[in-house]
Amino acid sequence: MRLVPLGVGDAFSARWYSSCLALEHADRWILLDCPHPIRKMLAESDAGVDLDRVEAVALTHLHADHASGLEGYGYFAHFALGRPAVIAAHPPVVARLWDGHLAAGMERLVTPDRPAKRTFADYFELTSLTVGEATEVGPFTIECRPTRHHIATTAFRIHAGDHSLGYSADTAFDPALIAWLDEADLIVHETNYGSQHTPYAKLAELPAALRAKMRLIHYPDDFDLDASVIEPLVQGRVVRLGA
Ligand SMILES: [Zn+2]
Numbered sequence: 001m002r003l004v005p006l007g008v009g010d011a012f013s014a015r016w017y018s019s020c021l022a023l024e025h026a027d028r029w030i031l032l033d034c035p036h037p038i039r040k041m042l043a044e045s046d047a048g049v050d051l052d053r054v055e056a057v058a059l060t061h062l063h064a065d066h067a068s069g070l071e072g073y074g075y076f077a078h079f080a081l082g083r084p085a086v087i088a089a090h091p092p093v094v095a096r097l098w099d100g101h102l103a104a105g106m107e108r109l110v111t112p113d114r115p116a117k118r119t120f121a122d123y124f125e126l127t128s129l130t131v132g133e134a135t136e137v138g139p140f141t142i143e144c145r146p147t148r149h150h151i152a153t154t155a156f157r158i159h160a161g162d163h164s165l166g167y168s169a170d171t172a173f174d175p176a177l178i179a180w181l182d183e184a185d186l187i188v189h190e191t192n193y194g195s196q197h198t199p200y201a202k203l204a205e206l207p208a209a210l211r212a213k214m215r216l217i218h219y220p221d222d223f224d225l226d227a228s229v230i231e232p233l234v235q236g237r238v239v240r241l242g243a
Contacts, residue, residue: 002239020034020035038069086126098119
C-alpha cells in the first residue's frame with residue numbers, strides 16, 4: 001500500500017493544499033476526501049496518476065476543505081470519462097451532499113438531447129459505509145467510525161493485502177478513536193486549533209510506540225514541523241506501508 005498526502009493543510013492555509021490522501025494498492029487508487037483543485041494536487045504530487053485513475057473518493061465530511069473538489073470530480077467523470085464518480089461514505093455524512101452542497105452548481109446541465117434537470121445519480125454512484133462493517137471500495141476494504149466534529153464526520157480504517165491505515169479525519173481529541181485507529185499499521189491523525197480539532201499537545205503526550213506509528217496532517221500554517229515529536233506528513237511525498 002502507498003499513501004500520498006496531496007494536501008496537508010487546514011481550511012485557512014496559505015502554504016499547503018487542504019487535507020487529502022491518495023491511496024494505492026496493486027496499482028489501483030482511491031482518494032480520502034476531495035478538495036479543489038484535485039487534479040492540480042494530483043499533478044504536483046509524486047502519485048504519478050490523474051483523476052481518471054481514481055476509482056472512488058471515500059469522504060469523511062462535508063466541510064469545504066475536504067469536499068470542495070466533488071463538483072469537479074463529478075463533472076470530470078461525466079464529461080471526460082463517461083462514467084459515474086464513485087463516492088463512499090457513511091450515510092449521515094452525505095445526507096445533505098446533493099441539496100446542501102452540489103445541487104446549486106450541478107442540478108441543471110443544458111445539453112441537446114434531454115431536459116436540463118439533473119440529480120445526484122446523473123453524476124455519482126454512492127457506496128454506503130456502515131459502522132461495524134467492512135465495505136469494499138476499489139481494491140480496499142474500509143471501516144468507518146463517527147468522530148467528534150461540528151458536522152457528521154467519520155474516521156476510517158482501510159485494509160489492503162497485509163497492510164492497514166487508520167485516518168482520524170477531523171476530530172476533537174478522542175482517546176477511544178485513537179485506540180480504534182491503533183489497530184492499523186499506520187495512523188494519519190489531524191491536529192489543529194479549536195474545540196472540534198485535536199491539539200498537538202494531546203497527541204504529543206501519547207505513548208512513544210503510538211507516536212512512532214502516527215503521522216500528522218491538517219496542521220496549521222504556524223505549526224513547528226521541525227519541533228514535532230510526531231512526524232508530519234510532507235505534501236506530495238509517497239509513504240509506503242510495507243515493502
Ligand atoms: Zn472539518
